[in-house]
Amino acid sequence: MTSFSINTNATAMAALRTLSLTQSALSHTQRxxxxxxxxxxxxxxxxxxxxxxxxxxxxxxxxxxxxxLTFGQATVSMANAGALQISNIVIDINQKVTQAFNDGLDVTVLQEEVDALLAQITAVVGSSVFNGVNLIDGVSADLDVLTGLGGVTQTIAAQDLRLATLGLVGLDLTNPATALAAVDAAEVIIGDVITTLGTAANRLDSQAEFTQLLTDKLKEGLGILVDANLAEASAELQALQTKEQLGIQSLSIANSRPQSILQLFQ
Incomplete structure (x- = not known):
């Protein structure tokens, strides 16, 4: 038998609990x-x-x-550009030295041209700098590039393309055979430097691609873990909004029930 009480409205309390749960779920879904x-x-x-x-x-x-890695790539790229430019200059010097073997040519003029090219090498070495780091001046330290989590680094060995290292200081064309031997030795040194820097550049490029891949996979994993399915959430939001409206109506009906007791006293 249903009891009537104005002190305790169990139906209204049940409706309120249901409405509170619905609104909590609605708030969560809306967020x-x-x-x-x-x-x-x-x-x-x-x-x-x-x-x-x-x-x-x-x-x-x-x-x-x-x-x-981007900084390392730019630094090595600058060093590579400098080394390649020096290689081209030495090729020009080789041509001038070879011309010195020809009788009838003014060696003095050739010497002036070679001296200008040697000065250009010094200028290239000094200007091959990126953000204060020069990998071919023979003075800067090796470059440690951060390549992995936990402080893992890759060391790029500094190179030396100064005239003294290349054996081209005071190159004298009056003895073209000796000068040519010095130029040939310099070309070997430059070739080794270009190979070393090129290898380092390839390693950094490969590591940069791998790092980007790892970052993308981490972001994908994070998305799977925390991202909401908006299509599903949108459908659930509409359902909960409807449920909330019904809950409000149900609570309104339950709250009006005690008023029916007044009819017993009429």
């Missing part, structure tokens, strides 16, 4: 739609949120690694 995240804060899913934060930390670290 998913607004943020695009199903795990936006620890209370949504503590375990997933903790994992997601660790992944975000790794992604930030990978961004720093990419910046380091």
């Amino acid at each position: 998913q739609v607004e943020t695009g995240l199903k795990v936006a804060e620890p209370k949504d899913n503590p375990a997933s949120f903790t994992i997601a934060q660790a992944m975000r930390g790794d992604i930030s670290a990978m961004d720093a690694i990419e910046e380091g």
